[in-house]
Amino acid sequence: MLQLFTIRRVKKATHQTVRLLIMVAITFFGLLFITFLIGRVVPIDPVLAVVGDKASPEVYQQARLAMGLDLPVWRQFFIYMGSVLHGDLGTSVLTAKPVLQDILRVFPATLELAVIATCIGIFVGIPLGVFSAVKRGSFLDHITRVIGLLGYSLPIFWLGLLALIVFYAKLDLLPGPGRIDVFYEDIVDPVTGIMLIDCIIAREWDIFWNALAHIIMPATLLGYYSMAYLSRMTRSFMIEQLRQEYILTARVKGVAEWRVIWGHALGNCAIPLITVVALSFGTLLEGSVLTETVFAWPGLGLYLTKSLLNADMNSVLGSTIVVGTIFLGVNLFSDFLYKVLDPRAR
Amino acid sequence: MRKLLFCAFVLMCFTAQFTEAATPKDTLVMAFKIDDIISLDPAEIFEFSGAEYTANTYDRLINYDVDKVSDIYGGVAESWTTSDDGLTFVFKIRPGITFASGNTLSAEDVVFSLKRVILLNKSPAFILSQFGFTPENIDKTIVKVDDNTVKLVIDKAYAPTFLLYCLTSTVGSVVDMKEVMAHEKDGDMGYNWLKTAYAGSGPYKLKSWKPSETLILDSNTKYWGHKSELKRVIIRHITESSTQRLLLEKGDIDIARNLGPDDIKGVAGNADIKIRSRAKGAIWYLGLNQKNKYLRLPQVRQAFKYLIDYKGMEQTILNGKATVHQSFLPEGFLGASAETPFTLDVAKAKALLKEVGLEKGFTVTMDTRNNEPTTSMALAIQATLAQAGIKLEIIPGEGKQTLTKYRARTHDIYIGRWGPDYMDPHTNADTFARNPDNSDGAKANPLAWRNAWDIPEMTKKTDAALLEKDTGKRAQMYMELQREHQQVSPFVIMFQEIEIMASRANVKGFVLGPAYDSNFYQYTTK
Amino acid sequence: MSSTRRWQHWLLSDSPASPFQAAAGRTYLGLAEFLKNRLAVFGLLIIAALILIAFFAPYIAPCDPLVTNLVNRLQPLSAAHYFGTDEVGRDIFSRIVWGSRLTLYVIGLVAIIAAPVGIIIGTVSGYFGGLIDTILMRITDIFLAFPKLILALAFVAALGPGIENAVIAIAITSWPPYARIARGETITIRNGDFIKAIRLQGAGPIRIITGHIMPLCISSLIVRITLDMAGIILTAAGLGFLGLGAQPPSPEWGAMTSTGRAYIIDHWWLITMPGTAIFVVSLAFNLLGDGLREVLDPKSDN
DSSP: OHHHHHHHHHHHHHHHHHHHHHHHHHHHHHHHHHHHHHHHHOSSOHHHHHHOTTOOHHHHHHHHHHTTTTSOHHHHHHHHHHHHHTTOOOBOTTTSSBHHHHHHHHHHHHHHHHHHHHHHIIIIIHHHHHHHHHTTTSHHHHHHHHHHHHHHHSOHHHHHHHHIIIIIIISOOSOOSSSSOGGGTTOSOOSSSOHHHHHHHHTOHHHHHHHHHHHHHHHHHHHHHHHHHHHHHHHHHHHHHHTSHHHHHHHHHTOOHHIIIIIIIHHHHHHHHHHHHHHHHHHHHHHHHHHHHHHTOOSHHHHHHHHHHTTOHHHHHHHHHHHHHHHHHHHHHHHHHHHHHOTTTO | OHHHHHHHHHHHHHHHGGGOOOOOTTEEEEEOOOTTOOOOOTTTOOSHHHHHHHHHHSOBSEEEOSSOTTOEEESSEEEEEEOTTSOEEEEEEOTTOBOTTSOBOOHHHHHHHHHHHHHHTOGGGHHHHTTTOOTTTHHHHEEEEETTEEEEEOSSOOOHHHHHHHHTSGGGBOOOHHHHHHTOOTTOTTHHHHTTSOOOOSSEEEEEEETTTEEEEEEOTTOSSSOOSSSEEEEEOOOOHHHHHHHHHHTSOSEESOOOHHHHHHHTTOTTEEEEEEEEEEEEEEEEOTTSTTTTSHHHHHHHHTSOOHHHHHHTTSTTSEEEOOSSSOTTSTTOOOOOOOOOOHHHHHHHHHHTTOTTOOEEEEEEESSTTHHHHHHHHHHHHHTTTOEEEEEEEOHHHHHHHHHTTOOSEEEEEEOOSSSSTHHHHHHHSOOSOOSTTOSOOOHHHHTTOOOHHHHHHHHHHHHOOOHHHHHHHHHHHHHHHHHHSSEEEEEEEEEEEEEETTOBOOBOOSSGGGOBOTTOBO | OOHHHHHHHHHTOSSOSSHHHHHHHHHHHHHHHHHHOHHHHHHHHHHHHHHHHHHTHHHHOSSOSSOOOGGGTTOOSOSSSTTOBOTTSOBHHHHHHHHHHHHHHHHHHHHHHHHHHHHHHHHHHHHHOHHHHHHHHHHHHHHHTSOHHHHHHHHHHHHOSSHHHHHHHHHHHHHHHHHHHHHHHHHHHHTSHHHHHHHHTTOOHHHIIIIIIHHHHHHHHHHHHHHHHHHHHHHHHHHHHTTSSSOTTSOOHHHHHHHHGGGTTTOTHHHHHHHHHHHHHHHHHHHHHHHHHHHHOTTSOO
16 A cells, blocks of 8 residues: 555656656757847847958858848747757857856855855845744834835945945955955866855965955845745744744643743754745845846846946846756746645645 | 844954955966956957957957057067068068967968968958968968068058058967967867967966956966066956946055946045056047938938037046047047047037028937946937037947947947057958948948948048058148038047056056057066 | 714615625725825825826926936036036936936836736736646746846846836736736635636636636735836946946936046035936835735735
8 A cells, every 4th residue: 555655646646746857858949939039139240249340241241140140030049949958048249158057167156155145144144034933012023124125215326336335445354346356366267166165275365365355245235135025935934834833832841941942943944044045045046136236246247237238148148047946946946845845745 | 133143243253353464475366357368369359358368368460559559579580671562571480489378389370370360261361361362372372482471462562551550460479380280170270279378488477367256377487588587466356346346445446447437536546556548549439320311411311420518528427537539539549630620519510500500400310338437428418419409319239239230320429439450540440431321231341341331432541541652741631630520420429548556555557558469568677 | 873874884884785885884894904004105106106106207307307417417406406406417306307217118018018017927827727827937936037127127137228118128027926826816816706707607617717807816916016216226227227227318206316436535426316216116116015905915024
């Protein structure tokens, strides 16, 4: 009986997975289709973008043929899809390098920022949410609410600029824009691309501290937004949990209050919170576009912005595909965790 | 919460000490907009900061004196002779030059470099191909005579300095043939490699390039001339003027290259910072499309020239970054005219408009790049045109977008900045005052063509000036050409650009030349 | 009994005499609940003020927002220029006042485009189910798979910078959640008895959807859209800040912040004023949205 049940469950799981994969494939196809469409309607001569203003007509024609612009549109789409699936996102006009190579180079910087920001969000936001749910209407609860409201209402680029002026220009407490001081550029080999880890590998402690100091401001800024979101969600999840009967039961049984709150109630919030954290991670990728512009942080966001302003469509679409794919992946992963962890979802 | 604040405070105190850094003694740290670099191959480089990169990392055949452009002196070509018919040039190659790779530079490398420009046929190739060099004839026209001698045969007897000035530009850079060909793939002459790599003999060599991020150069110890004083140059791409200024004020960088007028004013009183400036060749102008029914009227064109607040713009939004200039040759060029006949004169403009029955004004559009100072200039122009009843609608756009329209001749007015390609006056005359074919399908797209200005007579005059051998006479011809152009052309030429560089007070010896390819780092000390 | 009292009594009656009285009673209770939330009322007042300012902009603004005056540039705050002047001598206060029109224009247009698209796709999908549902929801998911701002950026890149294009890009990226909500509501309603009754009377699907299902979806959509308004304002400002939204010389607040960035060190008011304006308005929408949610959706506790 038990065996039968397991087999059925495996079958069901396989069926679900296949279904999910098909869904993901369709979504991915749609993603490519949209990016391709976008690339077609740009009111900019793509050839001009490559050869520059002063090129001769022969050079122009030569580049046009090389880009396959003389083929019918549907063939261009299939060529495009084929090359994206092979990891070929085209060549960037701005950097003269394959877009994928560019993205692999800049993405670790964004990842570094987003991970630290998410950590700030989790380790500050969740406790804040728990406290304010437990002590509703208290001073701390009001603070949480204000933090949340500000997080939803303040333009991130504006807050970043103000922070830069106050902490760098006026108070001189934190270093300015960039990942490290300019003269430290290119000393540490990019093994992982994540500056802090690379410095540890290379044992360049001066640069490590320098990089750490540089990341504080942008990461705190992004982390603030993550924190605002997480604390608010945690609070409402916790309030719902604390109303449940089992909490009362536990309290009646004499379980210590901190265990009731941090163990029982928060434990039961863990599953929806994972989805929320995953979602907020995705939003951080978005927030990084503006934050990186403000802090001259050489990550994917800045790369995307620069490409946009220079009408470098291969890079724009490449970054969009990559971010879309990551977004898809993160959502898939949180779905998966949800299914694994939540007894009801089984 | 209190704990949190405390932690933040501790963290801040702890990081504070790391902000007190100064740049290393042997390194020049510079903030500079370098996002225009799309290639490091001298046969392809055509942008301002790219030109500056080649100037410091490659040797060119011929150089000009940065303080007196009319003085030409040898680079890789130690000396040269010209045949009596003006068609054959023989260059003696300087002995004892080695590339950073250790290879010796010989006539073979020179021939290879020039042929490569023609064969790759990238954007700047026309600078050489305008002398009649084609892939078919280069084996006969660009010839190695012996290890130290190169012969060039051109198609017409142009003014002799024309070729020489063209060889002072980026395409005259000599690349290391052995090194480049070692990286050749599918007959690309090493193009795909050299796009991001280095094979030269200049005072600095490339250490690394991250597009739109950093460009790092190291001293080339094998350099034959004045060896660089500082071991390393780090160039960091920073777009915002205010950020560059902050970094400079804090001492995080030694030089800020792109300060805006207001930030220059802001650092002016700072004893730790000094400011230098140098007129560059770029020119700001308005192109009035002659396909527009209003703009094609000579009176309207003339009225526009009286409706620009030249002085006002120079003193406020441009503030030292440009100077009033109204002829197509920038100051410093042979035959450049410094005459500025136009000032803001609304009454005169109104009278001109009345002559053609447009005293009530009309509406036109202007395609404007969405960057500074272009936007501010457009706004100022919009305000003064309005005084004569002309309603200017600004169509902002990204650079390539406005350019696409400009080249399709579908604009009304285009506000543009034009930089000369080499130091001979023909570079600007060719584009502003020459239009051999005004049909829509024309092969060449000079600025005169883009504004649909049909000028068979002036084209002849421009061609004649190019063939004039007597330098004094040639200068006179350009003077006359500019004077006529100033009055009749659909170009409202407004300003010549000035480069302003702000540096820490201890930085000395940075050479600011008249063009970006004559900004040199090797004498800089600090 | 005073007349107010009498009204209250009528409104709160346990046994309303007419459907109208019942509806009025419900509205009254909701309104009373809403008015108790002082922050939400505050938000509503700010939005009302914004609309008034936008409407009367020509009378409130002392200067033309577009007229430049190079002599008067970068003036600090003064009685003549309450918020100072910008880099080409325009009065910042006047620009912010006129900019309120652009803000309303953006959020209004996004709502007008995105809400109907979302509601149509959602109700059709939910009503018919099956293959149509699968296809439409797949398309919705594809749009949801992109982070909003990034997709908007890609669209703006394609359409070219400009406020209309920014609106279109934001609208394209904001309809999917509305479709989801409308679909959910439709699924709960479609098998209700009253829909069955209407169907028996011979009403076609178009009439049922437009006449009976859509109206029922609207209240939850309104809450959602109000809550989204702040996000739309911030996205539009972000696009403006990146130079991809409204273009100069239009007095859009995000673009003003972006320009002000170049003068941040010596001329703080260029960036502070428009930034504050963005903040105040999006805060107001957040407060209002929260308040509305508490009234209309008492389950959630925020």
